[in-house]
Amino acid sequence: MRSVVIGGGHLAYFAVTALREIDPKGRIVVIEFTSEKVEMIKKTFPYAEAVLSSIEGVEEYISGNRFLIDVLVSATDSDALNLRYAKHSIRNNVPIVIAILNNPLNEPIFVRENVKYVVNPYKTITSKIKEIVGKFEVNVIYEFSKIDGGIYAIKIEDAKTLRKVRSFILKNDAPFFVLSADKRIRAGSVEDVQIGDVVYVSSHGREIRGLLKKMGGLES
Amino acid sequence: MTPEEYFAVRVALAALSIALAIFLGSKLGDLIMRNLSRFGRSFASKLAEIVKYFLVVLGAVIAFSILSLDVMVLTGISIGIFIVVLISMRDVFSNYAGEIYLRIRRPFDEGDFIKIGRISGRVVSINSQDVELMSVKGERVIIPNQFFLKYPVINKSSATTTSIELKVVLNEVSPERAEEIVMEALGEIRPELFEDPKIVSINKRDGKTEVDLLLSTANQRKMKWLIGRLLKELHDRGVEVEIE
Numbered sequence: 019m020r021s022v023v024i025g026g027g028h029l030a031y032f033a034v035t036a037l038r039e040i041d042p043k044g045r046i047v048v049i050e051f052t053s054e055k056v057e058m059i060k061k062t063f064p065y066a067e068a069v070l071s072s073i074e075g076v077e078e079y080i081s082g083n084r085f086l087i088d089v090l091v092s093a094t095d096s097d098a099l100n101l102r103y104a105k106h107s108i109r110n111n112v113p114i115v116i117a118i119l120n121n122p123l124n125e126p127i128f129v130r131e132n133v134k135y136v137v138n139p140y141k142t143i144t145s146k147i148k149e150i151v152g153k154f155e156v157n158v159i160y161e162f163s164k165i166d167g168g169i170y171a172i173k174i175e176d177a178k179t180l181r182k183v184r185s186f187i188l189k190n191d192a193p194f195f196v197l198s199a200d201k202r203i204r205a206g207s208v209e210d211v212q213i214g215d216v217v218y219v220s221s222h223g224r225e226i227r228g229l230l231k232k233m234g235g236l237e238s
Numbered sequence: 239m240t241p242e243e244y245f246a247v248r249v250a251l252a253a254l255s256i257a258l259a260i261f262l263g264s265k266l267g268d269l270i271m272r273n274l275s276r277f278g279r280s281f282a283s284k285l286a287e288i289v290k291y292f293l294v295v296l297g298a299v300i301a302f303s304i305l306s307l308d309v310m311v312l313t314g315i316s317i318g319i320f321i322v323v324l325i326s327m328r329d330v331f332s333n334y335a336g337e338i339y340l341r342i343r344r345p346f347d348e349g350d351f352i353k354i355g356r357i358s359g360r361v362v363s364i365n366s367q368d369v370e371l372m373s374v375k376g377e378r379v380i381i382p383n384q385f386f387l388k389y390p391v392i393n394k395s396s397a398t399t400t401s402i403e404l405k406v407v408l409n410e411v412s413p414e415r416a417e418e419i420v421m422e423a424l425g426e427i428r429p430e431l432f433e434d435p436k437i438v439s440i441n442k443r444d445g446k447t448e449v450d451l452l453l454s455t456a457n458q459r460k461m462k463w464l465i466g467r468l469l470k471e472l473h474d475r476g477v478e479v480e481i482e
Contacts (some may be wrong), residue, residue: 019432019456045429088432088456108349111360111372113456140390206473 019044025094026050029118035090047060084110093118104133166223183209186229194219252301259297263290333367336383346393353392399432401454408447409478413440416447423471
């Protein structure tokens with residue numbers, strides 16, 4: 019698999035490492051704008067090709083290799099550049115285009131511009147803090163990239179929530195497991211869910227939003 | 239004025255009213271397209287079409303009232319017109335039905351890579367009458383929506399990779415040696431593939447060794463280039479080879 023990563027910062031570091039893990043025999047090209055960083059990339063990732071390019075030159079590189087690039091990751095330190103390169107790659111029909119955000123508030127702009135795969139590295143901050151503090155009604159644990167859905171944690175604090183969650187699981191045949199108050203993980207019948215448990219349920223986004231609405235306008 | 243002359247005048251007036259309705263419909267349609275296109279071309283063209291047909295029907299009704307035909311004749315003509323309109327616009331209606339299907343069922347979205355019949359490409363836009371694709375060769379392909387009601391659609395975006403089966407025929411080489419050579423050549427193109435290539439089978443036929451391969455890539459447009467590279471690698475190893 020030929021992957022192209024644009025940028026040589028810390029976002030690109032994680033992208034290159036993941037791509038190497040996915041396909042150890044694949045070809046990875048990292049494009050950077052400064053010669054110092056190119057030298058550093060060569061040392062950090064000896065298996066990758068480091069290419070020095072101007073900001074404008076990246077688009078030429080993408081156009082010239084559009085028939086060969088399988089995955090393009092736009093991971094510079096600038097969201098404006100990431101958006102520009104992602105849009106250019108989509109126009110050139112690169113099959114998998116991933117943009118990594120620097121500022122999570124820019125996510126809607128990428129979505130509006132038809133960039134299908136946007137990675138928001140800050141997304142886990144909210145769910146981690148909620149989980150650690152242990153005070154939440156609903157916690158978005160993970161959202162799938164290819165479908166509208168994910169894994170959600172729902173804290174059963176009262177009988178009303180318990181009834182709604184049970185009904186939701188039964189109605190949607192949603193896969194779930196339970197983390198009980200005594201920190202045990204169990205999977206079983208929906209009847210075993212109790213007040214004080216945290217239910218981890220996997221569901222389509224549309225369905226979970228419906229449940230959240232029923233539970234009284236909780237965050238989605 | 240004799241009754242025949244009176245009838246001829248009425249026929250002329252009826253024809254005039256239909257002609258006027260068609261003329262007005264066309265002019266009004268152009269006017270709507272010019273002034274309402276800022277709200278979307280598709281919306282403006284739909285509205286222009288509706289106004290045009292409404293005026294034509296209105297013209298026809300006026301024409302019939304001028305002719306003062308009896309109810310039976312009028313009903314017969316109305317049914318006839320209805321059938322003619324239905325037949326002549328069947329493609330338009332089935333394209334609208336196709337649009338409704340695409341909007342409700344959503345078999346694909348803009349940006350997805352799809353295959354319908356023998357055509358494949360990336361979806362650029364989904365419109366009221368057609369879907370615009372960009373083919374792998376970069377050609378703009380317009381597919382009427384009714385096709386999506388008739389033919390199966392493969393949405394390739396849901397699958398990350400495209401796999402192709404290849405038959406490599408090696409002359410005057412034993413199956414063991416053929417496997418060795420093909421694996422070496424595949425090793426050279428492996429970095430460009432999505433996953434390890436697979437040798438599906440090796441058969442000896444008429445003195446030739448046939449090797450069936452499975453290659454996977456995320457970029458479908460790379461296949462031709464990959465086959466070329468594979469051929470070159472095999473030739474470099476001094477093997478006479480054909481690829482099917």
